[in-house]
Amino acid sequence: MSYLYLTVAIIAEVTATSALKASSEFTRLLPSMVVVVGYGAAFYFMTLAIRTIPIGVTYAIWSGAGIVLVAIVSAFLYNQTPDTPAIIGMVLIISGVVVIHMFSKTVGH
Structure with a gap:
Protein backbone atom coordinates (compact mmCIF):
# COMPACT_ATOMS: atom_id res chain seq x y z
CA MET A 1 0.00 0.00 0.00
CA SER A 2 2.92 2.35 0.71
CA TYR A 3 3.99 2.35 -2.92
CA LEU A 4 0.45 3.27 -3.94
CA TYR A 5 0.62 6.23 -1.54
CA LEU A 6 4.00 7.17 -2.98
CA THR A 7 2.60 6.99 -6.52
CA VAL A 8 -0.28 9.28 -5.57
CA ALA A 9 2.22 11.68 -3.93
CA ILE A 10 4.31 11.75 -7.11
CA ILE A 11 1.30 12.39 -9.35
CA ALA A 12 0.07 15.17 -7.05
CA GLU A 13 3.52 16.79 -6.97
CA VAL A 14 3.93 16.60 -10.74
CA THR A 15 0.46 18.10 -11.20
CA ALA A 16 1.22 20.93 -8.77
CA THR A 17 4.63 21.68 -10.22
CA SER A 18 3.27 21.64 -13.76
CA ALA A 19 0.56 24.12 -12.74
CA LEU A 20 3.11 26.60 -11.35
CA LYS A 21 3.78 28.13 -14.76
CA ALA A 22 0.07 28.34 -15.56
CA SER A 23 -0.56 30.11 -12.25
CA SER A 24 1.35 33.13 -13.59
CA GLU A 25 3.02 33.79 -10.24
CA PHE A 26 -0.21 32.99 -8.37
CA THR A 27 -2.23 35.62 -10.24
CA ARG A 28 -4.61 33.06 -11.81
CA LEU A 29 -6.98 31.43 -9.34
CA LEU A 30 -7.60 27.94 -10.76
CA PRO A 31 -3.98 27.01 -11.53
CA SER A 32 -2.95 28.52 -8.18
CA MET A 33 -5.48 26.30 -6.41
CA LEU A 69 7.68 13.40 -15.18
CA VAL A 70 7.69 17.20 -14.87
CA ALA A 71 10.14 17.36 -17.78
CA ILE A 72 7.84 15.17 -19.87
CA VAL A 73 4.71 17.15 -18.95
CA SER A 74 6.44 20.49 -19.60
CA ALA A 75 7.56 19.25 -23.02
CA PHE A 76 3.92 18.66 -23.95
CA LEU A 77 2.23 21.56 -22.13
CA TYR A 78 4.81 24.30 -22.52
CA ASN A 79 6.94 23.09 -25.44
CA GLN A 80 10.01 23.01 -23.17
CA THR A 81 11.91 20.09 -24.61
CA PRO A 82 15.00 19.05 -22.63
CA ASP A 83 18.28 18.98 -24.51
CA THR A 84 20.62 15.99 -24.67
CA PRO A 85 22.60 16.78 -21.48
CA ALA A 86 19.33 17.19 -19.56
CA ILE A 87 18.06 13.85 -20.86
CA ILE A 88 21.35 12.16 -19.93
CA GLY A 89 21.08 13.66 -16.44
CA MET A 90 17.54 12.38 -16.05
CA VAL A 91 18.62 8.91 -17.18
CA LEU A 92 21.30 9.01 -14.48
CA ILE A 93 18.71 10.03 -11.90
CA ILE A 94 16.43 7.16 -12.91
CA SER A 95 19.43 4.81 -12.80
CA GLY A 96 20.19 5.95 -9.26
CA VAL A 97 16.62 5.32 -8.13
CA VAL A 98 16.70 1.85 -9.72
CA VAL A 99 20.00 1.04 -7.98
CA ILE A 100 18.56 2.15 -4.63
CA HIS A 101 15.42 0.13 -5.14
CA MET A 102 17.10 -3.03 -6.38
CA PHE A 103 20.22 -3.19 -4.23
CA SER A 104 19.73 -1.15 -1.07
CA LYS A 105 19.15 -3.12 2.10
CA THR A 106 17.05 -0.21 3.44
CA VAL A 107 14.26 -0.98 0.97
CA GLY A 108 11.92 -3.69 2.18
CA HIS A 109 11.22 -6.15 -0.61
Missing part, protein backbone atom coordinates in the same frame (compact mmCIF):
# COMPACT_ATOMS: atom_id res chain seq x y z
CA VAL A 34 -4.12 23.28 -8.29
CA VAL A 35 -0.64 24.15 -7.01
CA VAL A 36 -1.71 24.49 -3.37
CA VAL A 37 -3.99 21.43 -3.32
CA GLY A 38 -1.48 19.37 -5.31
CA TYR A 39 1.42 20.08 -2.97
CA GLY A 40 -0.79 19.50 0.07
CA ALA A 41 -1.85 16.12 -1.30
CA ALA A 42 1.70 15.26 -2.29
CA PHE A 43 3.06 15.84 1.19
CA TYR A 44 0.11 14.12 2.87
CA PHE A 45 0.50 10.96 0.79
CA MET A 46 4.26 11.07 1.22
CA THR A 47 3.74 10.95 5.00
CA LEU A 48 1.67 7.82 4.51
CA ALA A 49 4.39 6.25 2.36
CA ILE A 50 7.13 6.87 4.93
CA ARG A 51 5.29 4.75 7.46
CA THR A 52 6.97 1.71 5.91
CA ILE A 53 9.39 2.97 3.26
CA PRO A 54 12.52 4.68 4.65
CA ILE A 55 12.29 8.44 4.18
CA GLY A 56 15.54 8.66 2.20
CA VAL A 57 14.36 6.03 -0.24
CA THR A 58 10.89 7.59 -0.43
CA TYR A 59 12.37 10.98 -1.19
CA ALA A 60 14.78 9.58 -3.79
CA ILE A 61 11.94 7.90 -5.66
CA TRP A 62 9.59 10.87 -5.23
CA SER A 63 12.06 13.48 -6.42
CA GLY A 64 13.61 11.35 -9.18
CA ALA A 65 10.27 10.38 -10.68
CA GLY A 66 9.02 13.94 -10.23
CA ILE A 67 11.94 15.45 -12.13
CA VAL A 68 11.47 13.15 -15.08
